[in-house]
Amino acid sequence: MRRYQLTVGGRSVEIAVEELAADRFQVALDGQQYEVTLEALDAAHPTPVPLPQAQAAPPSLTAPPAAAAGILTAPLPGTVLTIEAVPGRPIRRGEPVLVLEAMKMQNIIRAPADAVVAEVLVAPGQAVGYGEPLVRFEAKGP
């Protein structure tokens, strides 16, 4: 957990940021917990941002169920077993995206938010390290 002073348009707030994954943070602001997804917009192919010390700003503050576009990264190292997500299909928060086998246990990786599956970046049988991108989501269409 790191604390930052954030000054936006003259207004100063203090936030506490905890890194959940390479591109996901738990941010405490005024006693409220937010889950923040950080996506680099200028990169042609959005990849998780490497984490230099002061990379906390400026996250788009959104409460958990609202987040949409972004990259889902591996929460732990393992081997991709099966892929449930289908590119182009909408997916709801909590629905299985893929099964990642780690320490011989099958872990269901679920969608962090309502979104549309844009691209599956891994294949069954592929070994992934912690923080490696698994699936790219796009904001849910109308």
Place this chain on the structure above:
Amino acid sequence: MSADFLARLAQGVLNLSWQSLVMIAVAGLLLYLAIVRDYEPLLLLPIGAGALLANLPLSPLLGEQGMLTVIYRAGIENELFPLLIFIGIGALTDFGPLLENPRMVLLGAAGQFGIFATLLLALALGFTRNEAASIGIIGAIDGPTSIYVSGILAPQLLGPITVAAYSYMALVPVIMPPVIRLLTSQRERRIRMPYSQRTISKRTRVIFPIAATIIVGILVPFATPLVGSLMLGNLMRESGAVERLTHASANELANIVTLFLGLAVGSTMVGTEFLRLSTLLILLLGILAFAIDTAAGLLFGKLLSALSGGRINPIIGAAGISAFPMAARVVQRIAAEEDFENFILFHAMGANAAGQVASVVAGGVLLALMGAG
């Protein structure tokens, strides 16, 4: 046809006692649990078969040169089989999560508290010191250690203790969750512990089994056979120098010994010995020991959580027992039920691997306390 002649032909039927009938039913239950319910089938099936064969009237398999007697003498009486099993377990165990998080050793140690609590309770219920110690070790949910310790201290209780240890190992997913839910709040169970990236060098992985053997061997000489076998298997695995031996230990050797071990343990479950009140008490005390071990690990996890300012999810403390890797998986499953984005598996595996080592050490400590020679 003389009556004598008839009696000789019918001696099987004539020697059928009510105890053997009950034990055949018990064997049937074990076979059912193994085959239909998939409860530790690799052990409960041979144990059930051993119990069935031993309880058939006049079973020649139990005679002086009977197969079950020969197997029992070859590997249980002299403690060989549990040690061979430990070589296989060592060859299968990845201590990486523990090496990444060495403080998990504390959780593994706390998870052994139930052994000693149950020991005291068993003493109060009238078991002898040696019997009480053998019953307490069930709490570690460590089959081979239970067999090893009770084989030395109380061989007459080997059957019920082994059955309890392995049945409860199979019941880890049933017994642990309610204890965890009872002792932790939802907020605690939801504490996220992100995967902590640390690569452990091969040198560390190779040195660990050697260092653990030397340190434990000096501190707790009675644990040397157990920890030495466990770490021998692990050294073979991590060194990568003897892949054929590692593979053989983890597969062929472990499988063959498992079959012998199960049959021999089953053969000790002879009706006249097994059908006693003490067997029922052992089964009850064993499950209590397991629950207390889980609770002690959880409470210690809560302490660590408080000391760390809420960064440690206390439920990983429940994984500080030996049932590897089931205990860690159950902990991960509970965490994921509360919050599907929480993956504490590797932390739980660290505590679980620590519990594996700690239960072996606890077995040695018990033997030392009881003055086994």
